[in-house]
Amino acid sequence: KIAEGCDRPCAFCSIPSFRGGLRSRSIDSLEREALGLALRGARELVLVAQDTTAYGSDLPDRASLATLLDRLARVEGPRWRRVLYAFPSAVDEALIERIAGGAACRYLDMPIQHVSDSVLRSMRRGMSGRLVRETVGRLLERVPGIALRTSVLVGYPGESDRDFEELRRFVGEGAFRHLGVFRFSPQEGTPAADLPDAVPDEVVLGRQQELLDLQEETVRARNASWTGRTIEVLVDGEDGEGTWARTEGDAPEIDGAVLLPPGSGAPGDFLRVRVAGAAGATLFAEPAPSGA
Numbered sequence: 486k487i488a489e490g491c492d493r494p495c496a497f498c499s500i501p502s503f504r505g506g507l508r509s510r511s512i513d514s515l516e517r518e519a520l521g522l523a524l525r526g527a528r529e530l531v532l533v534a535q536d537t538t539a540y541g542s543d544l545p546d547r548a549s550l551a552t553l554l555d556r557l558a559r560v561e562g563p564r565w566r567r568v569l570y571a572f573p574s575a576v577d578e579a580l581i582e583r584i585a586g587g588a589a590c591r592y593l594d595m596p597i598q599h600v601s602d603s604v605l606r607s608m609r610r611g612m613s614g615r616l617v618r619e620t621v622g623r624l625l626e627r628v629p630g631i632a633l634r635t636s637v638l639v640g641y642p643g644e645s646d647r648d649f650e651e652l653r654r655f656v657g658e659g660a661f662r663h664l665g666v667f668r669f670s671p672q673e674g675t676p677a678a679d680l681p682d683a684v685p686d687e688v689v690l691g692r693q694q695e696l697l698d699l700q701e702e703t704v705r706a707r708n709a710s711w712t713g714r715t716i717e718v719l720v721d722g723e724d725g726e727g728t729w730a731r732t733e734g735d736a737p738e739i740d741g742a743v744l745l746p747p748g749s750g751a752p753g754d755f756l757r758v759r760v761a762g763a764a765g766a767t768l769f770a771e772p773a774p775s776g777a
């Protein structure tokens with residue numbers, strides 16, 4: 486955890502009220518922790534905070550997420566450094582360069598919440614739908630193969646059919662490999678809790694289901710396009726079903742997994758595997774013949 490607390494004013498969120506404002510850990514202490522994890526065999530570092538992209542803005546040495554990634558990239562052992570909880574308007578060139586250049590893996594969790602201007606304004610997100618789209622477009626263009634995870638909030642007070650349609654169309658473009666769809670629920674003491682124009686429960690449920698169905702189509706298309714390909718995976722462990730691994734585009738315990746035949750590798754091994762098929766978020770693969 487690279488920082489605690491958040492300074493953003495998102496109208497639906499109560500986290501700043503109980504976690505307080507942003508307090509970043511120093512780069513030195515994070516580097517020491519990474520060294521300790523590396524000594525214990527860690528092959529992947531997952532960077533989390535309420536807002537990872539705000540990292541360092543409260544520190545005297547003008548540290549940033551990009552400079553932190555540079556330092557962590559010098560720690561031998563972990564090959565993947567994964568960034569979760571990025572704030573879209575704070576995803577800057579420096580971060581994109583780090584992802585494109587390998588200091589961070591080709592993955593970004595960036596909750597967008599919505600793309601309708603009026604909903605974003607009411608949410609006090611401080612950005613337009615256009616900025617969200619441009620940021621997503623830039624990431625996809627600059628980092629070929631990047632896996633984007635996002636979460637969206639449906640049924641925010643005042644979310645009209647047209648607002649939802651904008652979001653539905655954007656999700657349907659298939660930019661996100663992983664998607665969380667949450668239903669608005671008022672948090673006591675937040676500005677959004679006092680907003681009028683609540684969206685009826687059955688409408689909210691319908692919108693959530695519609696987006697989940699759309700995303701299923703995206704996942705199905707991705708699975709079909711991966712079958713037959715040779716990819717690199719990191720082994721997590723073994724159970725009665727076989728050896729479990731993940732691609733660079735899957736965060737541990739959040740995203741998809743790759744199932745290999747029993748005994749394919751030990752935890753921490755990077756393997757080249759050939760994808761034979763898929764079901765939902767799970768790919769089925771076999772170790773690739775050497776040279777593949």
Ligand code: SF4
Pocket residue numbers: 491492493494495498499500501535536572
């Ligand atoms: S939603 Fe995230 S960025 Fe916004 S206030 Fe809450 S923790 Fe901060």
